[in-house]
Amino acid sequence: MSKPVLIAGPTASGKSALALALAQKTGGVVINTDSMQVYRDLHIITARPTPDEEAVVPHRLYGHVDAAVNFSAGAWVTDAAKVLADARAQGRLPIFAGGSGLYFKALTRGLSAVPPIAAEVREDVRARLERDGVEALHAELAVRDPASADRLKPRDRTRIARALEVVEATGRSLTDWHREGLPPLLPPGEFAALFIAPERDALYARIDARFDAMLAGGALDEVASLASRNLDPLLPAMKAHGVPALIRHLKGEITREAAAETGRADTRHYAKRQFTWFRHQLPEFEWVMPGDARGWVASVIPGREANPESRDSGSGPSDHPGMTWS
Incomplete structure (x- = not known):
């Protein structure tokens, strides 16, 4: 069986589309490695895979946590260990996709052994x-x-x-x-990892366009529903990019456009930090331009045939040009 594939990159770089295409090609399972996409309350504003995309191939650890939970990297590793074991037992290629550097670091380097806090x-x-x-x-x-x-x-x-x-x-x-660290789930040499690295201006334009599309697709209603729960503002879900600004808009403190611009700017700044974090913290990830990502993936799983169960699934949606498989 091929080594697990780790697909990282800044937000809006095309990770989900590449993971979906690879899973279709190999009969693999896509495992969420994004700290915000774990929350069931945040579907639109975090650009989680759509129900149609999730129906094409197995997706795991998406939307399985309530926003009231202070979910941690340690909790994610515990969940990921079970999903990884299941994928291996089923003979499916594990494909970890997301942009949370700490999750990838915990996966490949291990994690400190801090116990749960009451x-x-x-x-x-x-x-x-x-x-x-x-x-x-x-x-x-x-x-x-x-x-x-x-x-x-x-x-x-x-x-x-x-x-x-x-x-x-x-x-x-x-x-x-x-x-006192916990051991990694995937030690060195037991995985193939890439970081999709788009050209910055093009990426920022995609981020802006995607945020506007999320607003048009119901993100404001989603945030209003979350705000109605009156959760602790320090909870991770309450700090997802765009959420604080949209809550301020809902309270009448700023205009909708001001909230949108803050959300777009916060997301662009986050993408910039992702570039820096992965460059310094996880140098074992190979940086690849979006147009070369499919070729890189093919090179690390040479000769692998598609799972027969996946051949009739059709071609799934793609959020980045050049990310589909022929």
């Missing part, structure tokens, strides 16, 4: 954050976990809260826990 501890820290402000919690962290406090920006609300939660719950710092 809900009451998390709620207490979040309540103090709202009451006392981020500066007060950063000062407390500087006393209880100086290494983390030095590493974090003083106004990084989410990470400061997380570091304090770990100290509160375990009596040990994040630095201590990071020394």
Whole structure:
């Protein structure tokens, strides 16, 4: 059986289309490796595969988590381990597709062994954050976990809260826990990995066009439904690109166009960070231009025939030119 294939890249680079085409060609299974596409409440705004696309080949770990859950990379690795074992048992090629660098790093490098944090501890820290402000919690962290406090920006609300939660719950710092890592699911040499690297201006134009298309397709209604739940704004789902700005629009604080421009800009900035992160953190990923991605994939699975069950499935949708298989 071929090695698992890892398809990474910035948002809107064509990862999902390539993964779908490859899964059709090989009878494989597409495994979500995006930290926002795990949330069932965020289908449109995260550009998750459509129901029609998911019906073409098996898709796993998409929309399986409620927005009220503070889902983590560790929880994703646990879920991914089960899906990977299932794919191997069925003789299907595992195809990991997404843009979350931390998920890919956990998959291929392992992860720190931080235990789950009790809900009451998390709620207490979040309540103090709202009451006392981020500066007060950063000062407390500087006393209880100086290494983390030095590493974090003083106004990084989410990470400061997380570091304090770990100290509160375990009596040990994040630095201590990071020394005791969990092994990778896919050690070096046991996977093939590419990073789709489009030309920047073309990518940013695609990001802008896609965000506008998501708005036209019902993203605002989706965010309104999420906002009606009155969830903790620090939850990951509440910080998905476009969500905070659209919530501000729904509250009457900014115009729809201002919210859209903020969402587009935030997504472009995120894409820029993805380029930087993968270049420095995961150099084993081979950078490939979109037009060369199909050829790269074919080179790492030479001679593999399509699963007979997948041959009559038809050709699935593609979100990037040159990403379909002939």
